[in-house]
Amino acid sequence: MTRLEKYLEKNCVTVSCAQSTKSRYYRIGSAIIRYSDHVSIDYSSFDVQIIKPVGSFSCLYMFGIRGNSRFSLMNAKQIIDYLPYASMAAELTHGNPNDLVEVPVKEKLEEPKEDKLIDSKLLDNNRYTMIVYRFRKPWTEPEIKKLPEMIAREFGVGTGINDKFKKFLRKTSLQYQEVLNIYKLIVIDNKSKVTSENLEIAYNMIKSMLPEK
Secondary structure, eight states: OOHHHHHHHHHSEEEEEETTTTEEEEEETTEEEEEESSOOSOOTTOSEEEEOOOTTOTTOEEEEETTOOOOEEEOHHHHHHHHHHHHHHHHHHHOOGGGGSOOOOOSSOOOOSSSSOOOOTTTTOGGGHHHHTOOSSOOOHHHHHHHHHHHHHHHSOOTTOOHHHHHHHHTOOOOHHHHHHHHIIIIIISOOOOOHHHHHHHHHHHHTTSOOO
16 A cells, blocks of 8 residues: 555545446545546546556656646645645535534533543644644744644644634644644534634633643
């Protein structure tokens, strides 16, 4: 199994497999990915297609996206780095798949079910080291700009990092683990909206779970 295939199996949801055509379909967030050994010109059932390397280009994949008839040649690392953005782009185009089922928004946040904070999946990812291990200091604009990409890698979705969340970060000196758990509590666990009130409530809940110094 190649590096890219390991990533798809570990970080994406398998949607379907077509044994006759050797095509596999995955979902990451809102984006449907087609991984195959041949090109399809019909993007109606997927957003991104990745064509397996052949011949002398054994380390390069053909990479195509909905709305563009051209293909790029990309290696596994480039594709892996791009896929979270593909998820966010697909969400802007046709919404979050979780929105297809109406889930009532909870008016009041429920307490965390876990008795401790979750750890980031990005602890060993050099691309995000400076943010994952950040000290207590005000969040900078470059850090805030990279946060949706990181959240998409953590949970497969990047919604919720709206203007209210960004404003909240600018006035706090939270560590990344705290931000991660605040997001999880509001969006993932409670399926609620990111509002100024919910951010303050979630912050106080998460703060109470921090180990005493």
